[in-house]
Amino acid sequence: MTTTSTSDRVRPSASGKSNGQWLVDGTAPLNPNEEMKGVENPLNVARRIKEIYSKEGFDSIPESDAFGRFRWLGIYTQRAQGFDGSKTGKLSDQELSDRYFMMRIRIDGGALTTEQLRVVGNISKDFARDTADISDRQNIQLHWVAIEDIPEIWRRLEEVGMQTTMACGDTPRGFLGSPVAGIAKDEIIDPTPVIRRIVETYVGDETVANLPRKFKTAITGHPSLDVVHEINDISLVGVNHPELGPGYDLWVGGALSTTPRLAERLGAFVTEEQALDVWYGVIRIFRDYGYRRLRNKARLKFLLAEWGPEKFREVLETEYLGHRLPDGPAPEPARTPGDHVGVHEQKDGNLYVGLAPTVGRASGTRLLALADLAEAAGSGRIRFTPHQKVLVLDVRPDAVDELTAATEEIGFTAKPSPFRRNTMACTGIEFCKLSFVNTKDTARETIAELEQRLAGVELDTPITLNVNGCPNSCARIQVADIGLKGQLARGADGSNEFAYQVHLGGGLASDNREEPGLGRTLRGLKVTAADLPDYVERVVRNYLAGRTVGETFSEWAHRSDEESLR
Template sequence: MSPSQTEASQTEATRPARPPRPASRPNGQWKVDGTAPLNGNEAWKQEDGGLNVRERIEEIYSKQGFDSIEGTDLHGRFRWWGLYTQRKPGIDGGKTATLEPHELEDKYFMLRVRIDGGQLTTAQLRVIGEISEDFGRDTADLTDRQNIQLHWIRVEDVPEIWRRLEAVGLQTTEACGDVPRVVLGSPVAGIAVDELLDPTEAIADITARYIGIPELANLPRKFKTALTGHPSQDVVHEINDVGFVALRHPELGLGYDLWVGGGLSANPRLGERLGAFVTPDRVADVWLGVASIFRDYGYRRLRNKARLKFLLADWGPEKFRQVLEDEYLHEALPDGPPAPTPTQQGDHVGVHKQVDGRFYIGVTPFVGRVSGTMLTGLADLLEQHGSARLRTTPHQKLVLLDISEENVEPLITALDALGLAARPSLFRRSTIACTGIEFCKLAIVETKQAATDAVLELEKRLAGIAVPQPISLHVNGCPNSCARIQTADIGLKGQLLPGADGGQVPGFQVHLGGGLASVGRDEAGLGRTVRGLKVTADDLADYVERIVLRFLADRGDTETFAVWAHRADEEALQ
């Protein structure tokens, strides 16, 4: 053996043994891997929390203007206060994936007003409308998470906007960001004749105790909540991180069925029941437990895996419930049955009697697009007809409360003139659309106008044709599914398609047969895609007309569109 070989052998013999290589990379779970940040987002969230940026907005950025905003604040912490930069006008969808955020963004913001449970007074509505008129070029959108979004907001005006909102009890706190987002609640909480439980107190308890606190202001990503006490299950609980659905337990009385782990985007997954029954007085505690599991065990290494649905997929509902009970509640929850299948639509459109004998009226604008002028006009109309309350819905609708019987028809006539329909057409009622390329930096195609144009055309083409129940049409500008395309009868995902001249034109990939809790469905389900089934924006009305007529010709006597779409052959769906 040569000296060099001897030296090498001795070195190997005396070298300390290497520790075994871990089976997989850490996921950034705080209770498993420690809190050391594994990516840039996690690093800046720990260095300075998102809630802290408010002081800089008020004292520095609003006084020195957009160009003074530090980059991590602009593209990160501003979201904790409901602020995103909006898309610069004139940038086509083909550049969405190729330009950097600072190249796509304008020096204006989208501002999201947080409306937990969708509950508003006319005084609050008027303030939102006036802010839109004074600071947002009269823009406003109803979202499918019961918020109202404004556009064209300058950072210089944000402190005054906050002052006006907070003076009437509204806020933008944690309307965006890696935090507990707005809490969805039944739009008819406390007023519906057939309501099982009023979730208003539970929603108020959650928001008062846990929104805006540092302990829950750094989650792996967003955390979405839904509560309903109405048998129509009107809060899309299956696609929220945590959901509470009212039911009557055969032994324990009224309470909630607990769901966790739902979410859509590019990796859709419906939530699952934990089989646990939650009494009304325990809702906030159970909510905190689920949110804390997400904080402590949620995956933080990869942003595209940092939602609760991925943890639930790995753990399963049994382990999730066990950890919730053992580590966070320190007691077992009672077992409970599932809530009954709904027997009525959950959008609350139309005229309905309240528990006190008055009426509520559900109205729809075109695909959630309203304006400051419309909102202030609505506040005036309601007060003129004896009402001071209304609700936003998870379906881009409004529900107007406390209308006396003699005021119902006069109000409906006045609402029509304002652009809000209480008796809308089939597709005006059931179509929603995301913000789209008009304002969103992630969008590839335009949505609001495309959807509106399609609805107007379909109203003419399908007039007088009997359709047994609403067919939902959801239009989204990118793959992120803000408009819930996988859970619509007809869901459209924006993309660019080859044009006749060799270029590209706006269009959509088609999803068919999705749906959540609704009449005629045994269970929620995701839509199917058909290979090569895509439609240009210009041909949207043609396609929807064709597929609806084919459905009506082929369906069985009681068959819903969703059931038919899943059994139909591909030729029928083209």
């Protein structure tokens, strides 16, 4: 790889200071986080967990490991109980932290066997107080994990080919993959081989263990565009090239948080054989040219904003691949929902069943029950989705009714109400140190209220409701029809009040939007948890009364006056 001057591509920061780009400014660390990563490969902390901390206990763990390197192995300290949202951002990370951990189990492509699901379920029951949340990154998150138990958890996971390596940290985190990879009748290309090759080659590899910040990957070959490709650092989206056949359209630079930006197409076509090298090229651009001086500017989206897609493609092809990529077509608009809820036919004649838990909340007990029910229906495979849903694959046609009736009993429904199907929520203040508000319970209670209040209302178009505890948008509030951001506000009497800021009219291709876009922020509007069902009901009724023929909620929200949206 050449290291020639990049002055024609990169502008200096407004202050004239270094941006911390390795191939422009050198590799000297410019902040404490970069210094921590520079001392050693953060993955080395696994040995200390096994040999020292698990034997000597929580008090033996230095802060640089507990609040730094542990993340490289999917482990975060969780929020201590008893601290309300008024302490968020005021107390330090250490002061807010419990002596227990959240552990994220990496499940690339959301794919696991019923044997693996049982292992996860038993780990949850034995070591995590029966907690298990399905995230919108197709992972499982456990809570209440003690340092003493981590080696045994890893041993059980490794026995069935699972891991927590690089599930968090400044690394290539768990890969989103189409939940119907390899089974859908209308699939363009099966992304399973590409995901497997990248994971086997680079997860745990030191060359991608020190990135400026996290790096998110999404790969799909399904026309429903079911991996939210517009909000990942790199996405490979299945398309049919008129001359080269099935392959992938390359997207880069998407992310939300406090500065949301949708990914952009590079216009390049990637074959299955090229995908590994292209992915590695993009992540090395991020490693080498990403901004490291300020953490809030250290995502790939900021580099793309500086370079633009044309320059980004040029650098990828000339410096990292050594050859041009052919131009290719854009994906066709999605025509079916990307959450895959319901009963669908596979290409082999069996069926897959998409189930909706409530806002991703599960438990080890329920995961074990799901494994039993799936096997009774002829299945040995489960998939999690980027929409906090669960698919049971390979179901015998004669077993579907019995399966769906039984899963309903454990809280996984194949026929959810519109709001149970289309509501997501992040972890919230129950366990997250960044959160101001409760999200899971608030969302669950709101869904129950809306199911009663709108029971007789015909919703012929999905309306997504995403609930987030802080500005970081783990629940993707800016790309929901109704996005709610938790914050600390002032009540009428001047006291602290925990409320939600409202974003309206966002959406992605997997929501069947022709033009994905960010939501509209209603300045000054704060909705409390108690008032949330009233607000959502009012806005939905206003939409149904005021829309034109065929108009989506997003279109209506962007054109309507603010009074209709309050």
